[in-house]
Amino acid sequence: MSNRTAIATRAPRFATLRRLLSSPTGGLASLAVAAFVIAAIAAPLVAPYDPNAINPINRMQGPSAAHWLGTDQLGRDLLSRIIFGTRTALYIALVGTAAALGVGMAMGMIAGLGGKVVDSVLVLINDSIKSLPLVLFALALVTIYGASIAALIVIIAISMAPGYFRVVRNQVLVLRSADFVIAAQSMGASRLRVAATHMLPNLIGPILVLIAMDIPAVIGIESGLSFLGQGIQPPKSSWGNMLSEGYTYVRQAPHIAVAAGLPIVLSTIAFTFLGESLRDALDPRRAVRR
Template sequence: MPPAKARRAKARPAAAILGRLLKNPVGATSLSFIVVMFLAAIFAPLVAPYDPIAISPLERMQGPSLAHWLGTDQLGRDVLSRIIYGTRTAMRVALSGTFGALAVGIALGMISGLGPKWLDSLLVLLNDSLKALPLVLFALALVSIYGPSMVTLITVITISMAPGYFRVVRNQVLVLRNADYIIAAQAMGASKLRLGVTHLLPNLIGPILVLVAMDIPAVIGIESGLSFLGQGVQPPEASWGTMLSEGYAYLRQAPHIAMTAGLPIIFATIAFTFFGESLRDALDPKAAGGRK
């Protein structure tokens, strides 16, 4: 098949999945919200009306107005600008942590599923041990050793989320490695690396994408929670969790700070959760029809 035709043939399933996703009102709405979030994160310097760390003591804790649509915080900083830059922080941590965990989980899951029995048992034991660790205590332990920072936060997320991807990939590999096309590829001399990358990984993309979409809101919650406790993103960098913590201290004088900081966390969690469910239905429309 000519390269151009091959590319078009590969693009058809993706276009069909996107079409089914957009036909679902919930999927289309959640996808639209996620796209807006990513655009706000990418173009934050152009979208934000003010510098998010610019302090204005004369405008402390003002309510929403034409000058400051969502008001100002305890230091006179524009709340809307900090929420927009907080979106950039949330997306950076969520994507870095999730895809870091994804890379580790895929690599170890492939090795476990295709490797010898003793290595599989060792990796499963390691995976179960990591999964049993209490997330908050594990995060606080790492922070106490290395100090609160973006790198520490992403490391915590990567280590804590990787076991979920490992388990999915390993189970799928164990099921697929006895398929006829895998056995035929082995008979033709394909290496285990080629089997994993060329033959097994394409069949894992669907379940992995759904799992990623479902995990991103959890990662946003982890980042916001640790930042709320002062162990995540450090001031003056904008973070929804940090804003929520600062707003909580001034809840009586300026309730708009905590309220406007909490809403993006809620909306992002709902959007990614509904998107993950809609994507799952779009990837498997027969199962979706059965659930209905």
Template sequence: MNWVRKSRLLQTLRELVSVRLAKFGLVVLGIAVIAAVFSPLLSVHDPIKINPRDSLQSPGSKYWLGADRLGRDQLARLIYGARVSLIIGGAGVGIAVVAGITIGTISGWAGRWTDEVLMRIMDALAAFPNIIFALVLVAVTGGAMRNIILVIGLVFTPAVARLIRAQVLSVKERDYVIAAVALGASPARIISSHLIPNSLAPVIVQASIAFGAAILLEASLSFLGVGVKPPTPTWGGMLRHAFEVVDLAPWLTFTPGATIFLVVLAFNFVGDALRDTLDPRLRGAR
């Protein structure tokens, strides 16, 4: 069984890499991951050290991307910002996936009043725009990194829960599940062996797209001044500080804005490619 799973994984990876836009997305994400993991090695300057004499220095040999109004190296803050964005996005989406799978599976399997109660709660949470919902939660919990992660997890849980519920409702009517019930298999075994494994493909696609959306949401919160607190470097925070001096140093707005755009676009490209790869009906449409 292990070699069969490895063979399927390798086949999926080969098909994913064969999609042109996915190659671009994977390269961009690879660069972001390298920047996040090796931030201390790649950064020449301290990202939080203030150098008043270098305030708003234009790009040059000392500061390749310039310095902000406090004299901090823009490139160093961009590199360290990758770590913050990927940690928050990954942890937040991870919480959303675990909570969504749990809620959606229970709802789809149990049905009746359990399904009604859980799905009405998810519908109520999903009714709010993501940014408004996140702003309210952050205002209540504060802007600590762990709170931002929990907020992002809560914001994206309803979408995952509704998706996994729809999959479970479909899978539990299939012959092999009905046979397992007839043979007396416990609900826990049916859920862990049949329902969840056969419902994960669309969740993986949803998670990859949600990762990009989570990074964008974190950047939006930081841009509005309610995200991760200074002096921790974040892409949204860099963009906010750059807009305060856009008339004096317009180049400061370009790098964080372009980085957010490229990373979010890369996650969307990879998510679309995963959808085409994991859905047999779409493989011939590429």
């Protein structure tokens, strides 16, 4: 580690972002994710048609200049429905992941910082949740409480929280005996100060990566349940219920199923690559090497 490398990397926060964008996969993935986010936020501006406007004369048309991805069995514009579906998908992914993160992180902090008994109980709870078969659990909840966005978010929060719990707890356990944490205690820092200034900043990296990796899974849950008719209810568009409708007409008009499957595949790839690039970019050893 020479002095020269020390001067070259001055501001690690921006350096992380720069490293992320400078790698080909990281750059492409960030671009794709940004496109999805813009489509979701600006859906009414971006979508060429009203996603729910029925046009029976134009039903099940293939891609054309007027309808880039064609129309569905009711003559609705598929591209517009996908764009509005992005809104649904990202909204659920965002709120669901945020809820899972909040619950998982709180439990992880308590388990990591608390005593042995509290830790054991929380680990038991989270391992139990993880062992539930997700689809059956989700279907059971929907059967009892009915299909709604709120139900979807609750399902996602419960099923994803153990992932965050585990990462946060393990990281806190490692940090708890880290020298710089003991050093802070030796200066008389309170528990709160240690948690806020030394633990949280060192938790953010691994959590960001996990979020990026989890979003495709959450989108998958929403799409899957919507495909089974237990998620987003028509006429509101979702990638999952579009795929389900397209599946019904797959012999007459295969382009409907293809169009609905496309964003699911693309978003999964984009978020997964973003997560992987983020993990590489956040790795301090890589920071030194450059």
